[in-house]
Amino acid sequence: MNHKPIAEAERIEAYLDTFTMVTLVIFTEVPREAYFYVTDHERVYPLKKISEQRLEDRLLFHMVLDQKLPIYRDYWVVYPDGGEIPLKTGAVVRTKEFDEIFAYEKKDLGAVYSPEKTVFKVWAPTASTVRLKLFTSASTAFEHPMKLGDRGVWEAEIAGDHHLHEYCYLVRVNHTVNEAIDPYAKAVTVNGKRGVVIDLNKTNPEGWETVNSPLPLKKTDSIIYELHVRDFSVHPLSGMKHKGKYMAFTEKGTSGPGHTTTGIDYLKNLGVTHVQLLPVNDYGSIDETKSDTEYNWGYDPLHFNVPEGSYATDPADPVSRIKEYKALIASLHNNGLRLIMDVVYNHVFIRETSNFEKIVPGYYFRFDYGGNPVNGTGVGNDTASERFMMRKFIIDSVLYWTEEYKVDGFRFDLMGIHDIITMNETYKELAKINSSVFILGEGWKMNTWLDEDQKACIDSARRMPGISFFNDRFRDLVKGNIFHAANEGFINGDTSQIERLYENVSGNSKEHGLFNTPGQSINYIECHDNHTLWDRLLTLHPNEDETVLRKRHLLGTALTIFSLGVPFLHAGQEFFRSKQGDGNSYKSGDSINRLDWERRSKFEKDVQYVTELLQIRKNHPAFRLDEPETIEHSLSLLDGLPEGMFGFRIKSSERVDTWKDILLLYNSHPSEKVYQLPSPGDWTVTAEALEVKEDGLYKTDSGTLLIPPLGFTMAVQSAE
Incomplete structure (x- = not known):
């Protein structure tokens, strides 16, 4: 015809x-x-x-x-x-019937390597033909027809050892042949132009088999430190040789100005428990052949299961990026630190050219009734986690990073784009492998094409007990709303919302609270997004002396450390990190984004102060309570405080802590305040101004305390 x-x-x-x-x-x-x-x-x-x-x-x-x-x-x-x-x-791929017919549950997609053969499988149910294009050399390729099997999966089994052979798929769909890279690729060429078959045993650094994560922690025992791979080491005075690379994390004994520690030793000494890296999966905004001159945070994913090449010493070597990223993880683990990966499954770099769209057009993304891509992410596309194979891809991907790379947790970018079922299933599957896996995310309510009651946002936290959320209520109450400069927050002198501040400082987990337990609350006042706290303070208080600004800053950090929940620090927060006023530095380059190790040296005393506060938190379980019933009986808001002050009290039993009574006092006023101590008994002051001493700076039986201007004071009574 x-x-x-x-x-x-x-x-x-x-x-x-x-x-x-x-x-x-x-x-x-x-x-x-x-x-x-x-x-x-x-x-x-x-x-x-x-x-x-x-x-x-x-x-x-x-x-x-x-x-x-x-x-x-x-x-x-x-x-x-x-x-x-x-x-x-068209929309047939987005129907429930399509998912029921073509849902593929086996965990064998991608290129499964052995020395004798490699089995290639790709899910492409709408394709009329699929061919495997396999390169046996840079200039020689053979095309192999793939056979359609179960539930839309095409398969080819190719005999021989194909380690480091490049490959792609030729997918005929919608009357056009698309050349696509395997979404499940475990290795790629420079700039991700092709997939690469990989023998993963050859990507393990020395000693990898014996590398284990540190002992499990409950969430409220954790302290998270957010860091960008390149920012960490690229400063000229960082003391690290592999500047901007994964391998910088493996360098021991490095030092910066004034012989102060830098690198992995610095992270270990600071006292954090988890390092959260900005995206390290292969992303699209950097030309990996110019990786020393280009910069990006990496929130534009290309290949979700492959490490980014610009952080490798040789981006053109598919083994290099894998082995060196594993070496980074091994170094963290060997120094008692855990790794959280920042993952971006909510969108892709460019929808039209993404491998998802080339292989199964229209399936992996959300579209409105008019067939237009939904743009809740603000970057032109939202992935559809509610569809079976997108949900499967997310879960398969995090399981792969956990099993192959020994990753300890995941921070989900724009998690509110995803659905609740996907996030709960993700936690469930990961917890089978690692009972202490840490999953956290941005639970903002996004304008995406998903029913409101299905969005994985912070208002639905109680329906996702295994997931933690960035607590923007805490952030805004402490430092002010980041989108409204007039809303200044407690550390800037706003004491109008003390009840709400206490609600969040105490874990926001009462009967009708936001969370099931404080472990769901990520308490932060600064992260990679928006202005650093230091730059915001400079904007709000342009005429204040640096000493005064430091006090405000440290007051906020002390609130973050001793509030119930999970403290989260942005790298450099402890030495007043500045990005020179840049509030969106995602591509602003090294001069704006790099960790300033000179500044770390300049503010050595402040770094030591934060380190000692973190140590006190780690030493005393009273600051890490995670049971709402216990919290209800142990914590109380201090009333009758002088103007400008906020404080709360923790009473603990001897079974919980050696400190039976703890007072935490925060003065946001620029003048000294007098506080009437509860009676009876003497109190030991363990922190005051910039001085910290766990066994006590001094004891007082006078009945009053002088609270320094813009200062944090801790007073305790020990169990008898």
């Missing part, structure tokens, strides 16, 4: 929107009673129009078939004069 192509000027498009419904999008004049039918050049499938819809510049014909179409074939819609239009897969 031969048909002539329809004239391009007539401009008609045809989409399969369910297994039995076709939508014609018509940009020309067509008789209302025109007859159309579908054909694969072997059979004819009549179409019946059931409705039409007039839009501004087009006419929609909604038409039905009298039977379901087998979906993995090429079809055309034939026009009354014999012209034919390619029938493309």
Whole structure:
């Protein structure tokens, strides 16, 4: 059956929107009673129009078939004069029926290597053909037809040892052959142009088999430190040789100005428990051949299961980036630190050219009723975690990073784009491998095409007990709303919301609280986004002396450390990190973003102060309570405090802590305050101004304390 192509000027498009419904999008004049039918050049499938819809510049014909179409074939819609239009897969891929038919549960997608053979599997249920293009050398490639198997998975088994052989898939879909890289690729060439078959045993650094994560921690025993790989070491005076690279994390004994510690030794000595790295999976905004001159945070993912090449010593070597990232992880683990990966499954770099879209067009992303991509992420596309194979991909990916790379946790970027079921399933599967896995995310309520009650946002935290959330309530109450300069927050003198501040400082987990337990609350006042706290303070208080600004800053850090929940520090926060006023430095380069190790040396006393506060938190379980009932009986808001002050009290039993009574006093006023101590008994002051001593700076029996201006004071009574 031969048909002539329809004239391009007539401009008609045809989409399969369910297994039995076709939508014609018509940009020309067509008789209302025109007859159309579908054909694969072997059979004819009549179409019946059931409705039409007039839009501004087009006419929609909604038409039905009298039977379901087998979906993995090429079809055309034939026009009354014999012209034919390619029938493309439309909204059918986003139907519940599609997921039920093609949901593939096995964990064998991608290229599974052995020395004897490699098995390639790719999920492409709408493709009419798929061919494997395998490169045996830089200039020699062979194409191998792939066989359609179970639930839309195409497979090819190629004998021989194919370690480091490059490959891609040639997917015929929507009447076009797309060259696509395997979404499950474990290795890629420079700039991710092709996938690479990899023998993962050859990517293990020396001693990898014996590297284990430190002992499990409950969430409230954790202290998270957020860091960008390049920022960590690229400063000229960092003392590290592998500047901007994974390998900088393996260098011991490094020092900076004034012989102060830098590098991995600095992280270990600071007292944090988890290092959270900004995205390290392969991303699209950096030319890896120019990795020493380009900069980006990395929130534009290309290949989700491959380390970024710009942080490797040789981006062109597929083994290098894997082995060196594993070496980074080994170094952290060997120094008692755990790794949290910042993962970006909510969008891709460019939807139209993404491998998801090339292989199964329209499936992995959210579209509105008009067929337009949804843009809740603000970058042009939202992935559809609620669909079976997108959810599976997310879970498979984090399991891979956990099992192959020994990663300890994941921070989900824009987690509010994802659905609650996906996040709970992700935690459930990860917890089978690592009972103390740490999953946290940005629970902002995003404007995406998902029912409100399904969004994995902070307001639904109680429905996701295994997930922790960045607590923007805590952040704004302490330092002010980041989007409204007039809302200044406690450390800037605003004491109008003391009750709400206490609610969050005490873990926000009472009967009707935001969280089930404080372990769900990530308490932070600074992160990679927006201005650093130091730069914000400079904006709010342009005429204040540096000494005064430091006091405000440290007051906020002390609140972060001793509030119930999980303290989160942005790298350099402990020495007043500045980005020279840049509030969105995602591509601003090294001069703005690098950790300033000179500044670390300049503020050595402040770093030591923060270190000692962290040590006290780690030594005393009273600051790490995670049971709402215990908290209800142990914590109380101090009332009757002088103007500008906030404080709370922790009473603990001897079974919980050696300190039976703890007072935490925060003065946001620029003048000294007098506080009447509770009676009876003497109190030992363990922290005051910039002095910290766990066994006591001094004892007082006077009944009062002088609270320094813009200062933090801790007074305790020990168990008898």
